[in-house]
Amino acid sequence: MIKLVAFDVDGTLRDRDYLPESTRASLRKLKEQGIALALCTGRSEYEMESLREELGIDWAITCNGSHIGYRGKTVFGNAFPxxxxxxxxxxxxxxxxxxxxxxxxxxxxxxxxxxxxxxxxxxxxxxxxxxxxxxxxxxxxxxxxxxxxxxxxxxxxxxxxxxxxxxxxxxxxxxxxPTGMNKAVGLRKLMDHLGIRPEEAAAFGDGHNDFEMIELVGSGIAMGNAVDDLKAKARYVTRSLKEDGIAYAVDKWIITSAS
Known part of the structure; x- marks a missing residue:
């Protein structure tokens, strides 16, 4: 059963200002199922604030895993000296x-x-x-x-x-x-904090900095517009962002396993 879904942002959740309405609907559907949601991005907490609030997402793993925030407040962080x-x-x-x-x-x-x-x-x-x-x-x-x-x-x-x-x-x-950091390290830290096992988590990504995250979780999902190397690592490959890829994957591989 899936208890947590993590989303890369650029090229996965959105393309600049374009975020499909089908993606918004799928996020609401996941929350209604009691599934925790997290952004997992190379961007900063500062840059993610408006998107996180707009989508009603509590958790943000930012800076390629080096910072974890809950509703904008630091919970875990690994800063440079x-x-x-x-x-x-x-x-x-x-x-x-x-x-x-x-x-x-x-x-x-x-x-x-x-x-x-x-x-x-x-x-x-x-x-x-x-x-x-x-x-x-x-x-x-x-x-x-x-x-x-x-x-x-x-x-x-x-x-x-x-x-x-x-x-x-x-x-x-x-x-x-910082040394040893990537998105998977941050995501594992969050999963440990929430008491969620890797097989109970799913993650969506499209780029090279999503490799470790996709390999960590039980349901690693590459977008249809993802780089080929990531598609090869992923358990599933969905449609592209602009072809409602998140909605397709949520209905096909996540909601079914969450029930």
Whole structure:
């Protein structure tokens, strides 16, 4: 019986401002069945607040698993050491790289204007960040996005890239998360907190940073628009986001097993 369903956001729940009405109806149906819902995304809690409230979802696993919030309040978090972040920002200033820093309540940016950030904002819809005033006053940071080329990321990750969870999502942008973190780690933490076993959970995803999450749960579901590698790992492959893929999967594989 399914007790928890986790959803990646971009490319899964929504495409920019487009969120199918069939998806909204399916979320209501799941809640009526007493099934817990969670967002599970590489974005920040700050960026997910309006969507979470709009959809009536209590839990958000953000920053690729590094932060878990309940109705916007931190429940679990694995932040970078502040000294590490300060060193990165000092180096970024020399290299003229821009950092996007994900805290629990705000999203900070180190440079007022960056063409790569603006391109990312246009492509996937970043919210406008707050300017970081001083590296001496850095709050807890759960994820960094560095706008740099792949050959430059070693400046921050070091020679041993296994020290961090790294997800390069554009040639000019890379996510960096604390050691050992990914969406599955955050989702398992939430499942342990709620007393839910992996076989009692389902998860939807479409991208490379969904691999671990899809493998963790008993019902890993890849969207029809997912990357081929994720489809190969998933237990099920549904239709695409724009073909009502979540509604199709909920009716075919989740509600039936929840009853």
């Amino acid at each position: 502040k000294d590490t972040v300060r060193l990165w920002l000092q180096e970024a200033e020399k290299q003229k790289h821009t950092f996007l820093l994900y805290g629990s309540e705000k999203m900070f940016m180190t440079r007022a204007e960056d063409p790569h950030f603006r391109q990312g904002q246009q492509e996937i819809g970043f919210m406008e960040p707050v300017a970081l005033q001083s590296i001496d006053e850095v709050p807890d940071i759960y994820q960094c996005i560095v706008f740099c080329e792949e050959h430059e990321e070693g400046i921050y990750t070091g020679e041993e890239k296994g020290r961090y969870y790294i997800h390069r999502w554009r040639p000019w942008a890379v996510d960096i998360n």
